[in-house]
Amino acid sequence: MKRRVYPNLFKPMVMKGLRLKNRITMAPLYLGYATMGGKISPLMLHHYEEMAKSGASMVVVENASVTPGGSGSPRTIRCDHNRYLPGLEKLAQTIKDQKSRAALQINHAGRFAHVPDPVAPSPVETFGRVPRELTKQEITTIQKQFANAAVRAKRAGFDLVELHGGTGYLLSQFVSPRTNKRTDDYGGTIQRRITFPLEVLKRVKDAVGDFPVGYRFLTDEWMPDGLHIRESIELAKALEEQGIAYISAMGGTYESFFLPEIIKRSKRPGYMTSLANAVKKEVRVPVIAAGRISTPAKAESILSNRKADLIGLARMLWVDPEWPKKARKGEDRSILKCSPKCDACFQLVMKGKPAFCPKWSKEKRDSYRQLFQ
Secondary structure, three states: OOOOOOOOOOOOEEEOOEEEOOOEEEOOOOOOOOOOOOOOOHHHHHHHHHHHHOOOOEEEEEEEEOOHHHOOOOOOOEOOOHHHHHHHHHHHHHHHOOOOEEEEEEEOOHHHOOOOOOEEOOOOOEOOEOOEEOOHHHHHHHHHHHHHHHHHHHHOOOOEEEEEEOOOOHHHHHHOOOOOOOOOOOOOOHHHHOHHHHHHHHHHHHHHOOOOEEEEEEEEOOOOOOOOHHHHHHHHHHHHHOOOOOEEEEEOOOOOOOOHHHHHHOOOOOOOHHHHHHHHOOOOOOEEEOOOOOOHHHHHHHHHOOOOOEEEEOHHHHHOOOHHHHHHHOOHHHOOOOOOOOOHHHHHHHOOOOOOOOOOOHHHHHHHHHHOO
């Protein structure tokens, strides 16, 4: 039987001077592998070495906090002080040693931060807690913290940095009409609500110079009174104007992920592709599509139909790091697939435990447990 060929999936591209060997990227995925306190652990180094060995052209390391008050959990990676540089340097080099581009996603969780006194654009109740509204002085401070974290990512040897404007975290909290009720320059119309992320981007770019900056992009909150595509597109256009390297499109927040209709939607293959397609129609910068793209055929279809420029694999690559190699060989049927009926990894993470996949061999699960601190 003739092997399947995926010409678009394995076509190289150049992005802001960085050559990507194919169109497969690892989308950021929190698995609880950092140490308590946010340092890089042996398990995290092993995990990202596997991800880079997969053959993906770019690996985006998840969710590094720009300030202690912005961490989403005790095991969230930290990038807010130079004492974290040695671990970050090892992580960046581990990825690059496998001939993959290394990106670090930097973030402030805002109202979702795992702290007693979370901050946000406005005091909008979140899971029984009301965050404190940020002052203008604090807004400026956080912008500088993003810039400082980006400089550390560059110093650590990463090839690029990604601003986390997805999942309902702080950058997107300013953009959303649901969580931003401010009446000053940072609130009101969509043009004012995108001011904060654009100012963060400018400070970051001013600080890192000729260093690519990508953006994890909340296209739609999937909430009746939340951010929708009609408004989020305004941010996408503005990001392009300010020289963003790429836009990684996603949908939903922690408040919509658990809605029955969203749970049902998230079980479908490529369920966020339409969001990437909506963004791609409006911008010329590379757009990444993610969201349960389980098969090489689905990925190739997305690219050939020009719905996105790059494919972001998160759990799919984690479950089977051989996904890209099997795709190149045409061994699609041998790919281990993340079951839409299984949420074992998510349940472990929610309990503060490291994530392991039930589809892994007992030997692999045991080896991960041994590396966990």
